[in-house]
Amino acid sequence: MNAMRHPYAGTGDHTGSYYAASANPAPLRAELAGTHETDIAVLGAGYSGLSTALHLAERGHKVAVVEGARIGWGASGRNGGQVVNGLNASLQTIRARYGQDTANFVAGLVTEGGDIIRERVATYGIQCDLKPGNVFAALTDAQLREIEARWKLWRGYGIDSQDMLSADQMRDHVASDRYVGGMIDRKGGHMHPLNLALGEAAALESRGGTIFEMSPVTSVQTEGARPSLRTAKGEIRAKTLVICGNAYLGDVVPALESRIMPVSTQIMATEPLGDLAATLMPSDTCIEDVRYILDYYRMSADKRLLFGGGTVYGGTDPKDITAKLWKNMVKVFPQLAQTRIDYAWSGNFALSFSRVPQMGRIGQNTYFAHGYSGHGVTGSHTFGRILAEAICGDTGRFDVFAGLPWIPFPGGRTFRVPYSVMGSWWYGLRDRLGV
DSSP, X not given: OEEEOOXXXXXXXXXXXXXXXXXXXXXXXXXXXXXXXXXXXXXXXXXXXXXXXXXXHHTTOOEEEEXXXXXXXXXXXXSOOEEOOSOSSOHHHHHHHHOHXXXXXXXXXXXXXXXXXXHHHHHHTOOSOOEEEEEEEESSHHHHHHHHHHHHHHHHTTOOOEEEEEHHHHTTTOOOSSOSEEEEEEEEEEOOHHHHHHHHHHHHHHTTOEEEOSOOEEEEEOSSSSOEEEESSEEEEEEEEEEXXXXXXXXXXXXXXXXXXXXEEEEEEESOOTTHHHHHSTTOOEEEEOSSSOEEEEEOTTSOEEEEEEEEETSXXXXXXXXXXXXXXXXHOGGGTTOOEEEEEEEEEEXXXXXXXXXXXXXXXXXXXXXXXXXXXXXXXXXXHHHHHHHTTOOHHHHHHHTSOOOOOTTHHHHHHHHHHHHHHHHHHHHHHTO
């Protein structure tokens, strides 16, 4: 397979987000130029690529990562910063679709990604404001029953880090009349996502790994024993190639293009709130509700409310992000009706039709992982470890995910966006009706 594409990242600079404005200092790595040989080449310096590369470097492999823009330029540096356990598809859905054995397998790894993040932060001293606890919030009794059913199901699989919350107990976490109850996951949490990516990149380099930035890949060769990738100025040939472009891969690998759809979500950051921050969110956990089109929010280290939500299928940006999010923010916190918004930005995640992440192999020595469907912070770290295991010869966990059938979007590329918009309208209507 040999595919051509245009660079996706424009200038390659980070978007105008709060995260970019508050990022830890980081060097600008060199562009890929000339011809290089390595054991493993990784396309993409987001969480999936960095996690895979760091696990491999820790095992002594020679690893090179090629990024089309800056480290964490895509979803890894723009997301809500919430460490949420689980996949988008529920364990109940996975059991119904793939059987009890697969559900048991998935249940055994749904908290692994958060554990990996905490271990990385501790081992490498990554400064990313990591804090414990995330809360799932219910706006209706029906949603609270849904959360309770999940709590019981997860406890049935031996996952005991979660506790149900009454409406009064919710106030220990969020000063709002909007919620009838919820659930806290003590093994969840939140952090500065771009600083986590930058810290993992530095950790990789401390283990001997190489990172090339500002090097959009123009072609990928997966045939033969030694796959390769090319940029405008250079080429890397490897024993093994790992593709981790996710929502920003574009059409560089046609075999993967139809498997996922980019979907954008939006976030805004208020001005610093000072003492009001602790009043609004006393426990300093992060919150997300359980609607189909959900709100998610938390406090930053400098006491800004980071409030996100909304989706745009196909990955385009709305004209006015602040206007889109403002109404929902003041429903939760009417106290912020006169608060200034300092930053607003958008970013894409990769949606799979089944809402289950995908992992597999193209040809003999090319691996890929993508399609976390909004749960990429933890999922990407877990999949990075599983990819590294497979490349090192332990394919047990890789084979389970690689063997799951993937489902194409109805209507292909032409109709996947209107189909998904219709679906979101229907589920949004159910949310509004409280059913």
